[in-house]
Structure formats: structure tokens, C-alpha cells
Amino acid sequence: MTNVLNEVMQMFIHDTGFQYITGPMLIMWAICGLLFYLAIKKQYEPLLLLPIAFGALMANLPTRALYDGGWTIDGMFHPTAGLYFFISQGIHLELFPPIIFLGVGALTDFGPLIANPRTLLLGGAAQLGVFATMFCAVAFGIFTLGESASIGIIGGADGPTSIFLANKLAPHLIGPIAVAAYTYMSLVPLIQPPIMRALTTDAERKIRMKSLRKVSKLERIVFPLVVMVLCIMVVPDASALIAMLMLGNVLRESGVVDRLVKACQNEIINVTTIFLGTAVGMTMQAEIFLRPTTLAIIAMGVVAFGLSTVGGVVMAKIMNKLSPNNPVNPLIGSAGVSAVPMAARVSQNVGAEYDPQNYLLMHAMGPNVAGVIGTAVAAGYMISRLSGH
Structure with missing residues (x-):
């Protein structure tokens, strides 16, 4: 009787996934729990952190129903078909990030940037963190040029661009890079204000x-077309992101395709967000994610983000020195990162602390939009220079 029970238990265990559970998987469950907490309780970028957390949990379970592939002796599963295999193609075939940009373009008002084009400089200066962190990562000697560029782009605070670049230059790092990028994007209201206050005076904050x-309708339509042509001519590798961003905006500003605009702003971007977040989470297998390099990426990501904030604020201060008769409130320089429109709201909120009647939101949207364009161009340049490194 005992032998029969033992055989039944062995058969049960063999037919279930319990035998594949490992210590690293349990650690990843705890990390997933933290991501769920940040997304649900703290509401930090929940639209993507929640699908990422769910996908990461699935990646650390012996889930065969989602895959069609084979287990290896180390307990890792390698999908060759099935649900996850096809969803993940949205990243590998570079579909999801450009589609997200289509929605961003349809949701974003480019008017403040058109009305005050000098704020392009603030968006450009905010790329300081991207390149400074890239060079620092190279100097450490543990990352290749491609990996370093993928880490540096976190400083742009643009999740889709981070994923797009990492897929090109360091696909094995998509998981930690995406998690770092979206986590820091969600922490914009916590990370940026101390830096903004430290770099500005009371008088500057009250400017x-x-x-x-x-801005006329003609300008609103011509601007994205001209920017698209110029950016693609200069950096062809940024074509997918820039073209879809501008397509979404042209649809918005045309005023004749409301159904398409609403679809871009809602159904298309929402469905893509679910698939993108889940697919990114599924790359976070314990054997890949729990490495010292992951901690290094997360640490350098916050440095990149901080330096990007510094770059935008300092550039605004320089502009005021060069043009004292038309000053820029340096607080809007922090919006040069790509977290639209969260970074612009942070500029508004910090400014309101010192002058409740000072409305900076629309002014901050100029560098915010410029940051989106700047980060996409920076990513395209890195791809063109570093592919194969």
C-alpha cells in the first residue's frame, strides 16, 4: 500500500510543475509582489507596471499552457510557439513601441513647442543623462557599447524607446531596462523636485x-510633417518611432478623422500596452534577471534620469543668461525628459509651491514634447553607430 501511495505521489509531482520551482523563482515572486504593490497601491505607472508584473510572475512559473517548447535540465523553458511566442514577436519585430508612439502622438498637443521653438534646446539638453550614463557604463568595463547605450537611454524616461533600443542592441537586457525605465518614469514626482530645487533660486522659480x-491649424499640420522628414533624413534608424509619433499627431490635428484619433488614443494604445507590458515581463526569468548586472542597470538608470533632469534645468539657466529680456523659468527644463505629460505636471506643481498663480504647465509641454523627439533621435543615432557592437 505504501509503495502504491509513493508511486501515486511521484506521478502527481511529475505531472505538475512543483518539481521546477527553484529558490530564484521564489525571489522573483517577491519582486513581482513589489511591482504589484507599486502599480496598485502606489499607482506608479500602473498601465505598464501591472502587465509587466503579471508577465514576470508567469515567466517564473512552469506555465506550459502559454507555450509550446521544451524544458531543459536547468528547469528553464524555451518557447518555440504558443501564446507568449507570438505576443513576444511584437517586441522582436519592433511593432509595439512604434504603435505606442502612434497613440502618444494622437494624445499630445505639439502647440506649445511650435509656439516656443527654443524649448527644443531644453529637450536636447535633457539627453545629457543618456550619453553621460552610456560613457560611464562603458568605463566600468562590464558592459559592451550596445549594452551601455541601452542602459543610458533610460535617462530619456521613455519606456517604448528604451525597449526599442534594447531590442536592437541588447535584447537579453530588455527585462531589467524596461522595468528600470518605467519604474523611474513613475517616480518622476519623487526624483525630480529635489534636483529642481537644488539647482534653482527662489527668484528663478517665480519667473x-x-x-x-x-498656433494656427496650418502650423499644427505642417510641423509634424517637417519634423518627420528632417529627423528621418538625419537619423534613418529612428524612422519607425518618429513616423508613428507624427502620424498620430497629424491625425489629431487634421480634425477630419475623429474615429481614427479616438482609436489611437484608446483601443489601439490600450491593447498594445497590455501586450507590451506582458511580453516585457515574460523576459524576466529568474536566471536572467537575478544577476549583479541587473542591480548595476537599476543603479545607473536613476543616475541617468537625474542627469537628464540636471541637463534640462541648467540649459534653461544658460538661456536666461543669453536672453535676459525673455526669461525661461528653469523649472520647465526638467520636463525635457520624455515622460509625457507627467514631467510637465511636475514642473507646474513645483512652480505652484512658490507662486500659486504661475501657470507653467503649457510652457513645460514644449520641452516635454521635444524630449520625446530628442530621445527617439538619440536612440536612432545609437542604433546606426552601434549595431553589431
């Missing part, structure tokens, strides 16, 4: 900028 001029 009231001139009202933005009204």
Missing part, C-alpha cells in the same frame, strides 16, 4: 513666462 501665442 513668469510670456503667454504663448496662438
Whole structure:
């Protein structure tokens, strides 16, 4: 009787996934729990952290129903078909990030940037963290050029661009890079204000900028077309991101395709967000994620983000030195990172602490949009220079 029970138990264990559970998997369960907490309780970028957490939990379970492949002796599963295999192609075939950009373009008002084009400089200066962190990562000697560039782009605070670049230059690091990028994006209200206050004086924080001029419909339509042509001519490798961003904006500003605009703003971007987050989470297998390099990536990511904030604020201060008669409130420089529109709201909130009647939000949207374009161009340049490294 005992032998029969033992055989039944062995058969049960063999037919279940319990035999594949490892210590690293349990650690990843705890990390997933933290991501669920940040997404649900703290509401830190929940639209993507929640699917990422769910995908990461699935990646650390012996889930065969989602895959069609084979287990290896180390307990890792290698999918060759099945649900996850096909969903993940949205990343590998570079579909999801450009589609997200389509939605961003349809949701974003480019008017403040058109009305005050000098804020392009603030978006460009905010790329400081991207390149400075890239060079630091190379100097450490543990990352290749491609890996270093993928880590540096976290400083742009643009999740889809981070994933797009990592897929090109360091696909094995998509998981930690995406988690770092979206986590720091969600922590914009916590990370940026101390840096903004440290770099500005009380008088600078109270600067009231001139009202933005009204932008005509013709300008709103021509601007994204011209920017697309120029960016693609200069950096062809950024074509997918830039073109889809501008397509979404042209649809928005045309005023004749409301159904398409609403689809881009809602159904298309929402469905893609679910698939993108889940697919990214599924790359976070314990054997890949729990490495010393992951901690290094997360640490360098916050440095990159901080330096990008510094770059935008300092550039605004330089602009004020060069053009004292038309000053820029340096607080909007922090919005040069790509976290649209969260970074612009942070500029508004910090400014309101010192002058409740000072409305910086629309002014901050200029560098915010410029940051999106700047990060995409920076990613395209890195791809063109570093592919194969």
C-alpha cells in the first residue's frame, strides 16, 4: 500500500510543475509582489507596471499552457510557439513601441513647442543623462557599447524607446531596462523636485513666462510633417518611432478623422500596452534577471534620469543668461525628459509651491514634447553607430 501511495505521489509531482520551482523563482515572486504593490497601491505607472508584473510572475512559473517548447535540465523553458511566442514577436519585430508612439502622438498637443521653438534646446539638453550614463557604463568595463547605450537611454524616461533600443542592441537586457525605465518614469514626482530645487533660486522659480501665442491649424499640420522628414533624413534608424509619433499627431490635428484619433488614443494604445507590458515581463526569468548586472542597470538608470533632469534645468539657466529680456523659468527644463505629460505636471506643481498663480504647465509641454523627439533621435543615432557592437 505504501509503495502504491509513493508511486501515486511521484506521478502527481511529475505531472505538475512543483518539481521546477527553484529558490530564484521564489525571489522573483517577491519582486513581482513589489511591482504589484507599486502599480496598485502606489499607482506608479500602473498601465505598464501591472502587465509587466503579471508577465514576470508567469515567466517564473512552469506555465506550459502559454507555450509550446521544451524544458531543459536547468528547469528553464524555451518557447518555440504558443501564446507568449507570438505576443513576444511584437517586441522582436519592433511593432509595439512604434504603435505606442502612434497613440502618444494622437494624445499630445505639439502647440506649445511650435509656439516656443527654443524649448527644443531644453529637450536636447535633457539627453545629457543618456550619453553621460552610456560613457560611464562603458568605463566600468562590464558592459559592451550596445549594452551601455541601452542602459543610458533610460535617462530619456521613455519606456517604448528604451525597449526599442534594447531590442536592437541588447535584447537579453530588455527585462531589467524596461522595468528600470518605467519604474523611474513613475517616480518622476519623487526624483525630480529635489534636483529642481537644488539647482534653482527662489527668484528663478517665480519667473513668469510670456503667454504663448496662438498656433494656427496650418502650423499644427505642417510641423509634424517637417519634423518627420528632417529627423528621418538625419537619423534613418529612428524612422519607425518618429513616423508613428507624427502620424498620430497629424491625425489629431487634421480634425477630419475623429474615429481614427479616438482609436489611437484608446483601443489601439490600450491593447498594445497590455501586450507590451506582458511580453516585457515574460523576459524576466529568474536566471536572467537575478544577476549583479541587473542591480548595476537599476543603479545607473536613476543616475541617468537625474542627469537628464540636471541637463534640462541648467540649459534653461544658460538661456536666461543669453536672453535676459525673455526669461525661461528653469523649472520647465526638467520636463525635457520624455515622460509625457507627467514631467510637465511636475514642473507646474513645483512652480505652484512658490507662486500659486504661475501657470507653467503649457510652457513645460514644449520641452516635454521635444524630449520625446530628442530621445527617439538619440536612440536612432545609437542604433546606426552601434549595431553589431
